[in-house]
Amino acid sequence: QVQLQESGPGEVKPSETLSLTCSVSDDSMRGTFWNWLRQSQGKGLEWLGSINHRGTTNYNPSLKSRVTMSIDTSKKEFSLSLSSVTAADTAVYYCVRGSVGVLIRLQHFQYWGQGIQVTVSS
């Protein structure tokens, strides 16, 4: 069973950058996609973006200008940066490992972290 753990600040000020890291227990980060999703209070799930072990990214078009993802396979970590945050970015953020495969559209979200609550507040 692959385990994932999100870490980062629980509170970010408006207009600043939200930065989260996900540590994974997988022996290898190859052969799949690593994802960030979020769930806002009273709202549904939203996909922020995906990254593979080569650093190839796919971002949600609605957030593309503000999202940056990176990966460090030697540390077994991947990260999320979301710039210019507002109250609308307050949410539980999940890091998620995709299923085995190289085509993102053929994957599913197989293993999830517990999630980390991030609040945007001055």
Place this chain on the structure above:
Amino acid sequence: QSVLTQPPSVSGTPGQKITISCSGDSSNIRSNSVHWYQLIAGEAPRLLIHDDDQRPSGVPDRFSGSKSGTSASLAISGLRSEDEADYYCVSWDDALSGLWVFGGGTKVTVL
């Protein structure tokens, strides 16, 4: 407004069978697989069904998925109190440069 449409809530009594619908269009459900997740507050989300009707090991066979055209369904038979949770459908959408799209979630209540 979610791209995929789910009923906000479904309820049933213990032992009953309930069904949750998920409606999309030709750029998502018709062209790509549908996956279902269970979310319970304080717990890591759980994959219930992947690729329309495939159940991962460890998921009880009370959970089943199906798809036809631009709609998909999750059925829960022999409803149990621990099934009370939020359920989401997900599919890849070929619009724009491609993205994952979700239903708005369905709250299942066991009466």
